[in-house]
Amino acid sequence: MLPAEYRELFNRNFSFWEHLTEKQKDTLCANTTVASYNKGATLQSGSRGCLGLTLVKSGQLRIYMLSEDGREITLYRLYQGDTCILSASCVLEAITFDVFIDAESDCELLLINSTVFNKLTEENIYVEAFGYKLATERFSDVMWAMQQILFMSFDKRLAIFLVDELSKTGSQDINFTHEQIAKYMGSAREVVTRMLKHFVNEGIVELYRGGIRVTDKKKLKSLI
Secondary structure: OOHHHHHHHHHHHOOOHHHOOHHHHHHHHHOEEEEEEOOOOEEEEOOEOOOOEEEEEEOOEEEEEEOOOOOEEEEEEEOOOOEEOHHHHHHOOOOOOOOEEEEOOOEEEEEEOHHHHHHHHHHOHHHHHHHHHHHHHHHHHHHHHHHHHHHOOHHHHHHHHHHHHHHHHOOOEEOOOHHHHHHHHOOOHHHHHHHHHHHHHOOOEEEEOOEEEEOOHHHHHOOO
16 A cells, blocks of 8 residues: 555544654555454454554454453454444553454455554554543443443343344344354353244244344344
């Protein structure tokens, strides 16, 4: 990508851009790289590696934690135009847990060097405010995920998951296996299968190999 393309994307997605000096803008662009990842690739694995501040140019990412027994807990997903600050956790002292990042589709990302972003944060109050606001938003996402796991019944959690997936595709079909849904929800496949069979008996969904068809969206939403 050319520097002009970086500038256009940063101006569109970073609220602090207009408050940078020309030298700071040049520094940010010079320390940004473009990276492409195939679907299923692991971009960051726990405390190993530090991508830097990540802007999703295209594709979809999943950010999750891994329990000691190997259970994955999805914290949130990122889409085109979203920014991930947990990928720059190596310079964020407040982040003391290991974060994993996978590509859920083929992705193209802009990666901003963590050290450079940290330096800009110290120099420019607008960059610092952007970082805190972004961290707060992601923390809210994490707390929502924890609230579901700790306090919600599983039928409600599964209903929320299915409705969220429907809203992304605009289709009545969800092309996930029971194993994939369990992984995303931090549960066991048997639990997902059992609840989906209950939904089938209630006339809410139909199951087919490799996917789920929602037949009564209104009834599904009533569970939320």
